[in-house]
Amino acid sequence: MRWAVALFSIAFLTNAAPAAELLPPVVKVGVLTDMSGPFADQVGAGSVAAARLAVEDFQREGAGFSVEILQADHQNKPDVGLAAARRWLDVDGVSAIVDLPNSAVALAVANLMRERDRVALASSAMTSELTGKSCAPTTVQWVSDTWAQGRGLARSLAAEELKRWYFVAVDYALGAALERDATTALAEAGGEAVGSFRHPLGAGDFSSPLLAATGSGAQVLALANTGADLINAIKQASEFGVAGKMTPAALFIQLSDVHALGLEATQGLRLVTGFYWDRDERTRAFSRRFAAVMNGRMPTEDHAGVYSALLAYLRAVRDARTVAGGEVVAAMRRAPIDDPLFGPTQLRRDGRAVHAMQLYEVKKPGESRYAYDYYRLVATLPGEQAFRPENAGGCAPTQPRQ
Numbered sequence: 001m002r003w004a005v006a007l008f009s010i011a012f013l014t015n016a017a018p019a020a021e022l023l024p025p026v027v028k029v030g031v032l033t034d035m036s037g038p039f040a041d042q043v044g045a046g047s048v049a050a051a052r053l054a055v056e057d058f059q060r061e062g063a064g065f066s067v068e069i070l071q072a073d074h075q076n077k078p079d080v081g082l083a084a085a086r087r088w089l090d091v092d093g094v095s096a097i098v099d100l101p102n103s104a105v106a107l108a109v110a111n112l113m114r115e116r117d118r119v120a121l122a123s124s125a126m127t128s129e130l131t132g133k134s135c136a137p138t139t140v141q142w143v144s145d146t147w148a149q150g151r152g153l154a155r156s157l158a159a160e161e162l163k164r165w166y167f168v169a170v171d172y173a174l175g176a177a178l179e180r181d182a183t184t185a186l187a188e189a190g191g192e193a194v195g196s197f198r199h200p201l202g203a204g205d206f207s208s209p210l211l212a213a214t215g216s217g218a219q220v221l222a223l224a225n226t227g228a229d230l231i232n233a234i235k236q237a238s239e240f241g242v243a244g245k246m247t248p249a250a251l252f253i254q255l256s257d258v259h260a261l262g263l264e265a266t267q268g269l270r271l272v273t274g275f276y277w278d279r280d281e282r283t284r285a286f287s288r289r290f291a292a293v294m295n296g297r298m299p300t301e302d303h304a305g306v307y308s309a310l311l312a313y314l315r316a317v318r319d320a321r322t323v324a325g326g327e328v329v330a331a332m333r334r335a336p337i338d339d340p341l342f343g344p345t346q347l348r349r350d351g352r353a354v355h356a357m358q359l360y361e362v363k364k365p366g367e368s369r370y371a372y373d374y375y376r377l378v379a380t381l382p383g384e385q386a387f388r389p390e391n392a393g394g395c396a397p398t399q400p401r402q
Contacts, residue, residue, distance in 0.1 A: 023321050024095075028068045029055075029310060030088045032081055032109065033099045033124075035073035038202060038227035041256040043124050043302050047099045049293050050306040053286075058314045067314060070094065074105050076201070081105040082112060089116050095323035096121055098310050101302065103127035103173040110139045117325040121313055123305030126226075126252060127177050131352040132393035138325035139351040140313070140332065143274050143305035143342075146174070147388040148357055149251050150182030152272035152381055153222075155189055156359050162220050162247055163191030166213040168206065168233055169224035171198040178224035178251040194218045199229065206233045210240050219246060226252040231260055238265035254300040258362060258374050266374075269362040272386075274342050274355060275301040276375050282340040298372040304341045309353070312337055312345075346383070350395040357386035 031051050033043045048071050055067045070088060074081035081102075088094035089112075097113060098121040100106040106125030113120040114136035121140050122130050128147040130139055154165075165186060169175035175198065183193050195216045197209035210233075213221050221242055223233055230253055237248060238261075249270045250257075255277065258266050277287035277298045286307065290299045299307075316331035317323060329351070337345040342355040360375040368374060 023065060023317070023323060024093065026066050026068050027314070027317055027323060028070060028088070028092055028094045029313075030070045030072065030085070030092075030094045030097045031099050031306070032072055032074050032084060032097050032105070034076055034101050035071075037073075037076050038229060039076070039101045039124075041260065042227060042254040042300050043099055043101045043306075046290070046294055046297065046299060046303045047124070047306045049290060050299065050303040051098060051310050053289060053293075054307045054310040054314070058311055061315075063314065063318055065318075074102065076102045076105065078104045078108040082108050085109045085112055089118065095119065095317070096310075096313055096325075096328075098123055098313075099302070099306050100125045103129075103177070106130060107134055107173070110134065110136060113325060114138045118323070119313060119325045119328055121306075121309040123309040124302040126174050128181065128388060128393065129173075129177070131348075131350040131388070132395055135350045135393070135395035137351075138329055140309060140329060140347065140353060141351050142309040142353045143301055144252075144272070144357065145352075145387070146177035146251075147181045148386050149272050150178050150180070150224075151185035152357055152359065152386060153249050153251060153270060154182045154185035154191070156272075156379065157220055157247065157249060157270065158186060158189035158191050163189065164218045165191065165193050165220040165222045165249075166216050166218035166246075167193055167196040167222045167224055168209045168213065169196065169198050170203075170226070170229055171200055174226065174252070175224045179222075182222060182224070182251060199225070201229065203229055204232060206236045207240075210237055210242055214240070214242060214245055221246045221248045222251060223249065223253075224251045226254070227257070231257055234261055234269070235265055243268055254302065255298060255372065255374065256300050259298075259372065263363060263365040263368055263374065266362045267364045270359070270378075271362070271375075272357055272359050272381070273301050274357050275299075275304040276358065276360065278373060278375070279358070279377075286341055296371075308339050308341050308345075312339070312347075348390050350390050350393060352387055352390070354383040354387050356383050357381040
């Protein structure tokens with residue numbers, strides 16, 4: 001009898017799935033974000049709240065497993081972000097990391113997740129390298145990227161004969177990529193960059209580049225920065241009366257930035273985004289739920305991206321019955337996603353989530369009818385036009401290391 005039991009045990013173990021591929025009773029997801037730095041209003045506590053709303057909605061569907069949300073502040077330092085990610089993987093058994101604002105942090109963490117065969121949901125990271133040369137079968141980039149932002153604005157404004165641009169860019173990966181992608185599209189449309197200024201993260205004084213921009217003969221002031229830097233640049237541009245001489249264009253601005261600045265300073269600003277809270281009934285329904293737990297604040301596109309990317313991930317885990325990163329992302333790709341916040345979405349093999357993008361203009365103060373009524377829709381950009389073609393990014397994903 002003992003011999004028979006031993007044979008049965010050997011046969012069972014031989015046919016069992018590898019331990020790394022088993023679905024745990026609790027799927028743990030880390031929200032790696034900026035809680036106190038220049039991007040805290042865009043992401044931060046709001047990203048954690050959005051993740052919890054996604055879990056709440058997923059659990060209503062009858063998941064078969066529970067979900068635990070962890071959070072950490074990467075302080076916009078790749079080494080700090082990597083340390084938090086490693087701790088989550090080695091100690092807490094985290095299966096996915098979501099949010100990842102700051103391109104340098106996102107690239108570093110995405111590479112680690114590829115090595116561990118776990119999923120990086122880079123919903124707030126903007127570098128297009130995540131779906132280019134640094135792509136991985138375990139990386140998903142949900143909301144937007146520098147290619148979509150830069151080219152979307154450049155092509156749209158060039159069509160209005162606004163073809164001479166002056167760039168003010170933050171001096172790290174995000175700013176360089178935004179300026180590069182916008183400049184390329186501008187040149188293709190017959191335009192040119194007549195000047196450029198790079199500033200460090202956390203800059204306070206933009207008087208020098210703003211004066212240079214107004215004297216350059218440029219038609220467009222292109223701001224290739226975000227967060228507190230962008231807010232300071234727009235505030236000072238308004239004080240200097242730049243908007244009356246040039247068309248301001250923000251290559252990566254969030255609703256929280258416009259709210260902080262007010263419509264007097266931001267009116268007429270052009271921007272591209274994949275989510276606006278007041279676009280339709282589904283976006284408004286989510287945004288009201290978000291505001292209820294965030295003291296009346298409406299969500300940014302990054303907050304929406306955390307919700308949508310995480311909900312799609314959890315559904316794929318349920319369908320694939322595993323937390324193995326490559327298998328879960330493959331499950332996310334199998335069918336178009338009817339996303340309530342971004343519309344029909346298809347995940348490509350390079351990790352790019354493709355959906356429509358919108359071109360907006362910030363309203364004048366007298367045009368706003370209620371709180372957070374800030375944007376006027378100018379045009380909708382279909383996903384196949386908004387994002388870089390899959391064969392143009394240089395993506396050659398390698399298999400996760402087991």
